[in-house]
Amino acid sequence: MRFRPGTTGPAVVAVCTLALTACSAGSLGSSDEGGAGSVTLTYLTGNQEQDIKEAEQLSKDFTAKNPDITVKVESRPGGTEGDNIVKTRLSTGDMTDVFLYNTGSLFQAIAPQKNLVPISDQPYIGDLDENFTKTVTAGDQVYGVPSGGFMGGAVLYNIPIYSKLGLKVPRTWAEFMANNAKIKASGVAPVVQTYGETWTSQLFVLGDFHNVAAAEPDFADRYTKNQAKYATSPAALKGFEHTQQVHDAGYQNKDFASAKLPDGLRQLAQGKGAHYPILTGVVNDMIATNPNAAKDVGLFALPGDDASKNGLTVWTPAGIYIPSTTTGDKLEAAKKFLAFVASPDGCKALAAVGSPTGPYAVNGCELPSDVPRSIKDMQPYLDKDGGSSLALEFLSPVKGPSLEQITVEVGSGIRKAKDGAARYDDDVKKQAQQLGLAGW
Template sequence: MRGTSIKRILAAAIAMSLVVTVAGCGKTGEKATASTAGESTAATSAEAAAKPSALRIITWSNQSSVDAINELSKKYMEKYPNVKVDMSVVDTDNYPTLQRTRLQANDVDIVTMGGGFVGEKVDWAPGAVPEWQQLIDSGVFTELTNQPWVANWSTGAKAGTYKGKVYAISTGANATTGIFYNKKLFDEQGLKLPETWAEFEQLCAELKARNITPMTCGGQDQWPYQMIVNDVMAGLDIDYTTYAKGLWTGEKKFNDADGLKVFERMEFINNNMEKNFMSIPYSAVISRFVSGKAAMLPDGAWQAGEITKANKDFQFGYFPMPGTNKGVNFQGKFDLFFAVNDKSENKDNALNLLAMLSDKESYTAFVNKVGFIPTMDGVNITNEFLASLLPYTSNLKNSWELEYRIPVGVGQYAQNKGFNPQFLKSAGGSIKTIQELADLTQKDFEKAAAANKSK
């Protein structure tokens, strides 16, 4: 693949619909805001910052992330007033397309990514090549290994490493397998946090008996609902790499006991969601939660800041989706990676941004603003919610979606995270039973996997 042109790689990426995983979502439409950063003692970097120039950044519309980047940008532009930063922001669904088109047109300097360098092509899953790997192999991203500020990062640089070289920096990690809950409501109702799946079922039954809707979700956007599959998988005590490989070798199936358990638990969640939850946009789900439409909200930890913005007096907590046994911890992913377009004419300014971000003082302000689990050691966390998560995230494991190898050309039932319970009647779909959906999922996966292996 190293001999393939960048344009062909990008075109292939579009054709195969490979998507860089992102977290957070927001309003549709691209908008421009000011943002950049950088600090370097190198003469070339100083000269670049002294020249009138524009630095172009692209990202997706998670408001906390956008706000953090803008604050960092303001600091940079105060230091280097000749640099103007343009940040393009689009909704999550449209971001992969924006990334591809802007890279292909060489119209971007800094690319943000979510999900990290996971899912690298392996022999047992032929054809399943993640887009980040294609981009690096084709020389799109600048190698950062020898930049002096890389040493400031602990897990932030490691998460952006491929074949022993650093190509991106993760600005933080996110817990994605948790549930927000209304503390005041729980206290008033005398409810306890569940530690097992059986206790979770009992909690939902108690809420419904008191005419309280257990959960809500921004199902209209699909991915927030799909993310709950990660929550369920986290509670099944499954080794994800072994499970993902087993699906390709035939040792595991979507319609075996473990697979049916996932569908079964997702159907339970469907039946305990707010009515017509698949029609609720993600942009509206926070207001519904804080206004009392439901007692709980399964979502990523990044939403804590949005909850506080919606109602600063709203009391909430966050607990891991319970599993079969006690002791389930949060799982998640490294998030909001910064990578530099290697063809950029503003590469020095782009590297300056990463240098300033890599300064502990700048990063401390950034990570507290965005609400991420730090990927740099020795950072003082002032974000109360974030501090409450740290004891449970010191060894954060990847969620299921980052290990699942999707066959190229797979049918609708085995896309996304493999399990697509939105097709069940309980979620507004047309399929009546979990067995039927599990069988359809396995059929789609086997067909695509066989086709991939035959190439």
């Protein structure tokens, strides 16, 4: 199933994690581990529960086809801490043989032309969705393959609560806040937030980009050229304002400051919270511990001001890369592994242990018929002309590292929206200068 973007143009630049555990697989010489004629690869990946499940299945199925290659896993945390680990290991030459990491702006920030092995000459590249390949391209070279499907940055909502209170899916921010008022009056937390894991605090800002692009179609281009700012763009500022408004109205769960992602998913699935702005990459984790969520949790795009332009902000899958320190037999084995991931067999392996986060980025990979309700709810946005837009980090290499800390402050009442937006504008400056972008 092909991803069809909205009206914001091609992708350049994105989020979330998957994983791989010990596996073995093809006859490619010898290594210091394993038996004669075998190669052992190390693989650095994320540490979420679903990541591990997917990793084990990829390992098993890859091993069946390549019994002389063993892949051993190392895991890392998400967010800023994980970013720093990846950058440090690349800079010190201590990176694993293959690793999973973000696409888009964060991919650009790890100096791919210096630190990664290009794979543009691999025969499967033509089978990858071009919206994905543009997010893992530096210069004229492609460096990564997709692990999983596209994701939506949206609001997951509890359907039984909506049914009980007679609520309709909101298409404007005013309708969303009106729903929140009714939900709070019923004794349920309207909006789940999990600032104990800071990366989850960003969705009211990042997931709102479809609305920004609808109001200012050239925002991404002007932002890259240092001609547009969050603090001075009325459309872009709204994400910060919405984060503040939800806090000021008392619509968050009581433990928002300390709750973590598993807590938020549980509260939503069990009807203790009605809405959770988050990436659809977490749906499998939610269903793994709360199977009822497959039918009881739906999805809607973050609402803006104009119902006629309501649409979904979309993220590409994470990428799997080969660092330039991988050489010889290990390099050939690593290329084999990437080829497996970027094939229908790789998609089937992932689907065997959890529902996709959205349409796949590999030609020939089809969504299963029994995907959860929240994933099905993405499709109308993707099918509608202008109904979806790539997140800003796919359209611009400019992305600051401190957004998740800033949105926690705004969403906790520590900092006002405009102050937070201005601070983020300052935060992106250093990265833009490091990338050598004109105008900075």
